[in-house]
Amino acid sequence: MKCFRVDLWGKLSDYENGVLSESDARELEAHFLRCSDCKERLANLRKGQTWAKSIPPVKPQREIWKNIEAALNASPVRRSAAPYMSAAAALLCAFFLLYLLWNRNERDFAGGVKEMRFEEVTIAKIPHSSAPHIVTEGFVSEVHFDPKEGDTLFRLVENPAQPEPFVICEIVQPYQLKPPPVGSRVRVFGVSRFDSKEDHLWFEVHPVLKIQSVHQ
């Protein structure tokens, strides 16, 4: 028969974990003697717990510290301000945002990018480079906007007549740079990474930290 003692259902896991008060535990046990529905509920809960305990912890398959470090070094808030500095930081951020709006192409994040050392590498050699920060040069063959993520991607190729070798460059928040036009030749500064998603499997400059036009 279906049991409607909802008040007891919530106590089942405490009972199972041995943290229910003695009087409540006794009440529950007395109820079990006459209620097969709750007995079955407890049995199912125990099985559910056994399944849940068999869920294994997992570890990341690649080390991402270098990406985090690079992003933090490039960020305008590169070191957290002390609490008493928060008002000043907010003011600075406001000025910084204004600055970004007025200098969208030549943004260098208050010198953050200038301070970094970027390894010069051709698009074809990116897979062989272990440098976290790279600068590479090529022609923009495609530009896409991802409305879901709010990110802009563009494909950089060495030779505009050939689709490969290429590298995908991703402009992400908060580095909202203006994407270069298709066909232009640019130098792209950013963090080198490999996108191992099944349908991607390509090298990226992600995030893009700076874009320089190359006049041909």
Add this chain to the structure above:
Amino acid sequence: MQKRETSCEAISDASLIDATITGDGEAFRELYERYRDSIYSLIYYIVDCDAPSAEDVLQSVFIKVHCNLHRFRQEATFKTWVYRIAVNEAKNFRRGVRIGKTSLKSIANTPAEFDSRSSPELTHLQRQRRAVVFRAIQELPEKYRTIVILKYVEELSYAQIAEVLALRIGTVASTLNRALLELQRKLKQFENLL
């Protein structure tokens, strides 16, 4: 950067947070290494066991943690604060991405194909069990999945889970009950693997 004389484990989170706020990048790295694996596990299961996505979310979690560290008040533990950020980031990620799912039934007869982490020491039975649990977890509603992972993988107490998810402890207990019953319902046909 000077090398720390004491071992990492001996330094409290609070000291590492203070050091990070004053600009010690090495201190933040220690915090990252301390929590990386557990936070990753949580994210991994919330984003439907998609490792590359989980790594991306993990990255943004720690960037967010760093940028907001000065706002962290010691009222909550650092651990639950980071977990809360991770849960929110992973949920936001899921909202923006539609992830394909495989039904439990479809893998019932192909238990070995799922698990890229399978290792020689796992028995065939363990591998089968892990396969069906992975899929069942993915089929659970997000709120059930999150609470099960926080309890049984991260081993957080009800009070800690309540803090992470901003719920009352009673709600945590009742939601967890429903989640476990749902998990068992989904896995009933595989009881022989238990």
